[in-house]
Amino acid sequence: MSYEDRGTGTSAADEARGTGVGTGTGTSAERGVGTGSAGRPAGGDLPRAEDEVRNRRGAAEKDPATGRPALAAALGVLSTVRAAAGDLQGAIAPAEEAAVIYRSLGSPDDDGPGGFLPELAGAMHRWSELLAAVGDVAGALPPAKDAARIYAELGMKRPGDHQAELALAMSALGERIAATGDPAAAAPFAKQAVRLQRELIDEDLPGASVPELAEYLLRYAGQLAGSGEAVEAVPRAEEAVGLLRDLAADEPEAFRPRLAQALHILGGHRAAVSDASGAVEATVEAVSLFRGLVDEGTARGREGGRDARGLTGERPTAGLIERPTAGLTGGQPAGELGDTRQAGELADGQQARGLTGERPVTGVTDEQPARFVRELAMALDCLAGHLGRAGDPAAGLRAAEEAVALHRELMAESVEAFRPGLAVALRTLARCLADTGDPVGALPPVREAVALLRAHGEEAEEELAGALRMLGTYGELEGDAEGAVEAFGEAVALGRRLMPERPGPSPASATPLIAALDDLTRALGRLGRHAAAVEEFDGIVKEFTESDPAVGRRLVVERNAFLLRCPAPWPTTGLAELVLWLDEDAQRAGGPDNVTVRARQALRSYGDMAAVRTVWEEETFTPAPEWLGVRPETLDLVSAWMFAPTWPRSRDFWSGNAEVLGGEEAAAALDELAILDPQGARRHAALRDAVLVHGVTAAYDPPILSEQLAEWLECADWTESRAYLEEHPRLLTVQPPPDTPLAHVAMLDIGRTEGLDAAYRLVEDRATLQAYVDRALEAGDGTSLMHAGGIEGQVFGDRLSSLTHAQMALVLSGETRGFDPADLAALRHKADERTRSRLLDEARAVTTRHPERSGETLSRMIRALGGDGT
Structure with a gap:
């Protein structure tokens, strides 16, 4: 069976039944709303599909009980054919009607032979995909949620069934949630889709x-x-x-x-x-x-x-x-x-x-x-x-x-x-x-881009705003200051109009508008028109403070930061307002965030730090905070240390900058960076403390070895794995985390005690591994037997031997809880007779050699393997 044949496990008839979930081949997109050529309906299919719907509708009116399921299936086919022909909008109505019919055909709990829950879930999925394809973000989310929920419920009632469909629905639900502007909420659903499909592949189950x-x-x-x-x-x-x-x-x-x-x-x-x-x-x-x-x-x-x-x-x-x-990139500053x-x-x-979008390409x-x-x-x-x-x-x-x-x-x-x-x-x-x-030579292509995007109409306005910013920037470099103001002004106007249309408006979603506004006010300032720039800022701040307070909050900070860059008397106003804003922000329920960091950065960047401290003390009646004394160069240095690509590079960076990174200012910088990256800052604060107490080598050994362990686990094959261990022998001293694959745990343990030759022969030769199993059984060595079981399953794909030896290992170690010998029965039929007989002989031998450790658990294992456990 080829990989491409291992689809969702649904049959070709599923599409005809209206599930909309699959034909068993290709990617999920090809099974959804795409118009891929594989399996693409011929042009003549559309009239036939429409005739079929008319016929089925007439039959359903005469006999609803038998006619409505067939009508729903015909509507699903019609939707598929229209989508394949490029008519996505026309495909939505039949998909929606099919979903409505399936929902009405039985109780929500009726998933038996006469029920239609699988068909309903599939119809909901297809309807959601079509709505998403035409840009209806809000409308696509509810049916995607319904599809995922129904498949999850079906999986709970019949474990093992519908797992591929659930993975597909979870992935689609993640896409729908991400489209609303909340990728963080979408990620867990995508993670579940990966886990579900990975399980199917690992277990070689239908739908893998x-x-x-x-x-x-x-x-x-x-x-x-x-x-x-x-x-x-x-x-x-x-x-x-x-x-x-x-x-x-x-x-x-x-x-x-x-x-x-x-x-x-x-x-x-x-x-x-x-x-x-x-x-x-x-x-x-x-x-x-x-x-x-x-x-x-x-x-x-x-x-x-x-x-x-x-x-x-x-x-x-x-x-x-x-x-x-x-x-990945979000909005960029004007410098880009x-x-x-x-x-x-x-x-x-x-x-x-x-x-x-999903429009077919005319003319091709x-x-x-x-x-x-x-x-x-x-x-x-x-x-x-x-x-x-x-x-x-x-x-x-x-x-x-x-x-x-x-x-x-x-x-x-x-x-x-x-x-x-x-x-x-x-x-x-x-x-x-x-x-x-050649910045001057850059102007013709960017002017052409602006013209093309203007011609494309409203749906290109966001891209047009970015092109106008680029045009203004290069115009400034050529000396066309007035032209730059005009281009930046139009970009700001577009940004203001587009903000309400952005999914899930937030301070981050205002980045393109703020970048354009920064361009405009900077260009006005260069022309000496600071009052006009401040007026532009004030109007936008007022607009968003009323319509979207979260965005307005960020704009207030940007406006006051701009005032600090203006000539007198504006910096005095900006300084006082930023200090008061930060003082009030400290009491905010949500705690400091990116906007707080931006406000602090603006104060630290002001040229007269003594004036900043004076204003702070006069306006707040409190001493200037510690973060105010963190120099920008220290923040940059600590940030570079935090984002070193590897732990060895991080160690080398520390060694080259130990005086600064070990100072108190670096600790304050880590507190500041914790607002942006809490986990990373905490990890590096703990590492800094460890270095100062125990020294560089002792502090860095654990993360470096952990990183090397992860790299070793990713080796493509066992030859590469051995070479990596030979190159990094200190890995043999590592205690791997609990989720480390058992075969790799075995390589470390056996390599440490018996040498790498002995360890890697076990993954290279099945007969050598069996001899290792025999020695472990003879000695009653549960640890070695557990190692062997891990290798049998992970390397040789012998799941029955793997699970049997893992359970035997627990029995030999005196553990009789946390596992069920009956699980062996479910795998027994997948193994050949020779394997089953060998495992039975081994289990019986354990009862003879180690009667003090056998008991009822081992008898149950023998019965599960098909033997007489008496």
């Missing part, structure tokens, strides 16, 4: 699908990144790439496109944690794969052969790449020249968020050799940015020029579909030109 696991991992990575856990997102994306790399090696035609997309996404995640070289490495490989796919598509097009559209129009990997790294693209938007098959036909051109162009665009950050702007410029050229080719096919992508690529080109020392 490695492609699905890769998809869920990418979605989980995206939601972690969106919730501020960018570091945690990287290993999930890397695991997905590893899975898809293995799949592509076996089935290149099916999985190379998905591998390329996953590498593209991984590049975005690595860039988000400042791993510029890693981002370049992943994206270069993605570009290479996409280039090969484009070349193959072109050759096939010349031959008049197979469908050449691929990802460009039909997005067969849409489910794999939706929101993969959304929220208005690059408001999110890494997720660059990797999810869309050129700019909300611009292309199956006969045209346009396969993967769009993805190649997008990957080149991202590569250009990564190369610039990696210190190779010239190479970045070449990639950007090629990306623009490809987008222009696509524009010739469909202006409406590819206009936003060209605008994004032109902005990247402008940035690359500026980075290579």
